[in-house]
Amino acid sequence: MTYWSLWLDYPSKLLNSTLNKQSDMTAKTPLALRVMRLATFSSLCVVGSFIHPPAPIQTIAFDSAPGFFTALNFGASEGALVTGLGHLITSIINGFPLGILHLPIALGMALAGALVGAVNKVHLKYGFIPAALAGVAVNTGLFAVAVPALGWYASLLLLPFLLAASILNMGLAAAVYLALRGRLRV
Numbered sequence: 001m002t003y004w005s006l007w008l009d010y011p012s013k014l015l016n017s018t019l020n021k022q023s024d025m026t027a028k029t030p031l032a033l034r035v036m037r038l039a040t041f042s043s044l045c046v047v048g049s050f051i052h053p054p055a056p057i058q059t060i061a062f063d064s065a066p067g068f069f070t071a072l073n074f075g076a077s078e079g080a081l082v083t084g085l086g087h088l089i090t091s092i093i094n095g096f097p098l099g100i101l102h103l104p105i106a107l108g109m110a111l112a113g114a115l116v117g118a119v120n121k122v123h124l125k126y127g128f129i130p131a132a133l134a135g136v137a138v139n140t141g142l143f144a145v146a147v148p149a150l151g152w153y154a155s156l157l158l159l160p161f162l163l164a165a166s167i168l169n170m171g172l173a174a175a176v177y178l179a180l181r182g183r184l185r186v
Contacts, residue, residue, distance in 0.1 A: 034036050037074065037079055041066045045086030053168060055161040057097055063090040064166075067113045068135055068173035072128055073184060076117030083113030097136075098149050105145050112138040118174075128177060132170045139166040 029037075046164020048062035063086040087109040091102040098105070112135050119131035140163045146155045 007186055009039075026098070034078070037070075037139075041070045041078075041082045042085045042089070045082065046085070046089050046093070049090035053161070053165050055165065056144070056158065057083060057095060058094040059090050059102070060165045061090050062169055062172070063087060063177075064109060064112075064139065065169040067174040068116055068132075068170055068177050070115035071113045071135075072120050072131065072177040073180070075121065076114040076119075079113035079117040080110040081113075084110030087100060088129075099145055101145055101149050105142055108138065108142040108145060132174050135165070136166040136170050139169070145149055 006098040042166050044066035045063045048065055051062040052058055053060065053062075067079055067083030069080040084106045088102065091098075092104070096102055096177050115138055116131045116135040119134050120127040122148045140159065143162050145160045146158060150158070
């Protein structure tokens with residue numbers, strides 16, 4: 001089989017995998033262990049929220065890397081929870097610079113985490129590549145949510161910073177995922 005033939009039936013595999021609400025690993029995991037895992041990776045989002053790449057808005061931080069790793073390793077639902085909570089935590093720490101707009105941004109981040117987990121589940125060996133691209137695209141596309149507060153000009157100026165931070169967050173998450181793939185069962 002060639003590389004391209006693996007991806008020909010990709011959309012149907014994605015649809016079938018997202019119809020399953022829990023991944024195989026999550027279905028066997030006790031609830032207490034899942035809550036502990038969510039708390040641990042959400043606390044790593046707090047640590048990442050203090051690491052800011054140069055950007056005009058301080059909520060651009062390394063808060064989504066733990067969420068993306070959670071989505072890659074443990075599935076879409078847990079990844080969505082951790083990325084959404086991670087952005088809300090970062091917003092709280094930095095004083096909500098965009099105001100109420102951080103709620104739809106957090107929902108968008110949760111969507112990005114769910115998409116990363118769902119796309120990665122389709123093909124476990126190379127699924128992280130299209131999952132990373134999808135996560136970066138959704139994360140970067142969230143610049144449009146800032147338009148009501150900042151206007152089009154300032155939002156478009158924010159775009160390169162969001163793209164760079166998205167690539168850095170996803171790169172860190174993918175690197176840790178590749179290093180620990182199959183070893184981390186918690």
